[in-house]
Amino acid sequence: MALARECGADLTPLASRRGVTLSYVGDEQRIRGDRLRLKQAVTNVVRNAIEAAPPGSTVSAELATADSEVHLSVRDQGPGLSSSARSHLFEPLFTEKRDGLGMGLYVARAIVEAHGGSLALIDTGRGTQADIHLVREAPHPA
Numbered sequence: 068m069a070l071a072r073e074c075g076a077d078l079t080p081l082a083s084r085r086g087v088t089l090s091y092v093g094d095e096q097r098i099r100g101d102r103l104r105l106k107q108a109v110t111n112v113v114r115n116a117i118e119a120a121p122p123g124s125t126v127s128a129e130l131a132t133a134d135s136e137v138h139l140s141v142r143d144q145g146p147g148l149s150s151s152a153r154s155h156l157f158e159p160l161f162t163e164k165r166d167g168l169g170m171g172l173y174v175a176r177a178i179v180e181a182h183g184g185s186l187a188l189i190d191t192g193r194g195t196q197a198d199i200h201l202v203r204e205a206p207h208p209a
Contacts, residue, residue: 087117145194
């Protein structure tokens with residue numbers, strides 16, 4: 068969760084300008100991988116959620132563990148995924164944003180998959196949820 072909080076802290080100016088609050092739930096977990104690359108992936112996902120969220124709403128990041136995996140869910144309360152977005156998810160250069168490049172989710176998914184994980188977007192009917200699954204770092208013997 069420290070990584071999600073760090074990404075959120077970096078994006079606080081954007082969230083403030085858009086009138087969006089960030090919330091975090093979950094305990095700290097260690098994940099296996101390149102911290103800087105994973106930070107880039109999580110930042111891209113959180114940025115998308117902030118940009119999709121309407122003013123006065125909350126973007127939430129929830130962290131949970133299951134066996135050897137860490138699950139990070141990032142939820143916004145925006146309009147959800149358009150039919151066009153659903154059919155072009157994760158394609159490079161596809162965007163519906165005026166100022167977007169269409170590389171954020173493509174890069175995020177590539178980084179997560181390079182770390183043995185997965186990234187999926189789900190239209191919740193009241194926004195979008197990005198689910199990131201990563202391999203949990205094995206605890207160090209005492």
